Each structure stands twice: as C-alpha cells, then as structure tokens.
Amino acid sequence: MGKNRKHSVAFRLKVVKAYLAGDGINELSRRFKIAKSSVQKWIGHYKQGGGSSLLPQYGHNYTKEFKQQVVHAYQNQGLSLNECCFKFKIPSMSTLHVWIRQYEQFGIDGFITARGRPRSMKNKPKIIKTYGPLTRLEELENENLRLRAENDLLKKLDALIREKEAAQKKKR
Known part of the structure; x- marks a missing residue:
C-alpha cells in the first residue's frame, strides 16, 4: 500500500464488487463513509482496467x-x-x-x-584543479574564488547576527 493511501486495495475492490452486485453509489458512500467521487473513480478505473487498476500507481x-x-x-x-x-x-x-x-x-x-527543488547556486564557480604546478593566473583565480567565498560567508554571518539582535530588541 502507498504512503498516503487511505483505503486499501482490498477495501476498494470490496466497494466496487458491491456496486457491481447492484448497490448504488450514494448508498455505498454512506455505508462506507467515503466520498461519492472516490467510489465513482474506483468503479471507472475497475471497468477500464480490472482489479489491477485499483493498485497504487x-x-x-x-x-x-x-x-x-x-x-x-x-x-x-x-x-x-x-x-x-x-x-x-x-x-x-x-x-x-x-x-x-x-x-x-x-x-x-x-x-x-x-522537477524538484531548484538549485540555490546556478552557476557555481569551480576552483581549478589541475595536476602539476599551477600558473600564476590559475593561482590568482583560485585565491580570488576563496576570498569571495569567505567574504560572502562573513556577510551572511553579519546579517544573521544583526537579525538576531533586532529580534532581541523587539522582545524588550
């Protein structure tokens, strides 16, 4: 049975069989305390694909x-x-x-x-990794990336501290 399934496959099959035996949709929804639309949906899927269509998909x-x-x-x-x-x-x-x-x-x-959650950083800069000695330009680019990351981190930390202090001032 699926994680959010309220009714088991056996229960659905029981309701559909009762309908095929002659019970009405309104009567079934009252007797089993389920929505009429659910009964109609189960009956339609059963008529279209048999008992296997009531399985979780x-x-x-x-x-x-x-x-x-x-x-x-x-x-x-x-x-x-x-x-x-x-x-x-x-x-x-x-x-x-x-x-x-x-x-x-x-x-x-x-x-x-x-599908899914969007990435937080779309074009993430990558530190250049090469085997052997780096050229002066590559060393400077790597250092620049590290410094930018450090700067961003410090800015974020500062903003969090200010936010916390502002929240404490509001409480007083």
Whole structure:
C-alpha cells in the first residue's frame, strides 16, 4: 500500500464488487463513509482496467507527446476529465487538470518542466584543479574564488547576527 493511501486495495475492490452486485453509489458512500467521487473513480478505473487498476500507481513519467494527446482528446473530443483519466489510465484528475493549464498557458513547451527543488547556486564557480604546478593566473583565480567565498560567508554571518539582535530588541 502507498504512503498516503487511505483505503486499501482490498477495501476498494470490496466497494466496487458491491456496486457491481447492484448497490448504488450514494448508498455505498454512506455505508462506507467515503466520498461519492472516490467510489465513482474506483468503479471507472475497475471497468477500464480490472482489479489491477485499483493498485497504487506512482512515478509515471509521461512524455510530452502523450500529454499533448490527452489534452487534445479532452479539448477536441468533448471528454470530461474523468473520462479522459479512465481512457488514458491516468490515476488522478488533478494531474490532467495541471496538464491542461500548462498547455493553455505555454503550449507544448509547458510540458517541459524541471522537477524538484531548484538549485540555490546556478552557476557555481569551480576552483581549478589541475595536476602539476599551477600558473600564476590559475593561482590568482583560485585565491580570488576563496576570498569571495569567505567574504560572502562573513556577510551572511553579519546579517544573521544583526537579525538576531533586532529580534532581541523587539522582545524588550
């Protein structure tokens, strides 16, 4: 079971089987105290892909062509978000909603995004490391980089000290 899964696969299957046995969606949502949209989603995924479609699905890396195909199907074929998710086996409507918004704002280029946290220093200067003796220019460049780093560190330390002192003055 996934880390954020509230309902197990066995429970989902039990709800879907009860629906297929003739129980209504409203009745199931009341009996099991779950949202109607969850029941509808589980039923749709089950009808589309069987019991395996109720398993947790993580880490899909969709190509930009696939994303474009899904968005075009949504926009041009008149499919709802739910129907699109079932047809293309996308686990969450919110994923599709994000794709649509990206496509409407930026076109196909909106699908090319860097994932994760951005780097804090983009063009980090590197100290030149060579084997053998360094030339005078290389020595000066390395010393310059070290001095800049030391200066930045001291500035940051000074700012933190001033911030701490200001916070203490406010408390008084």
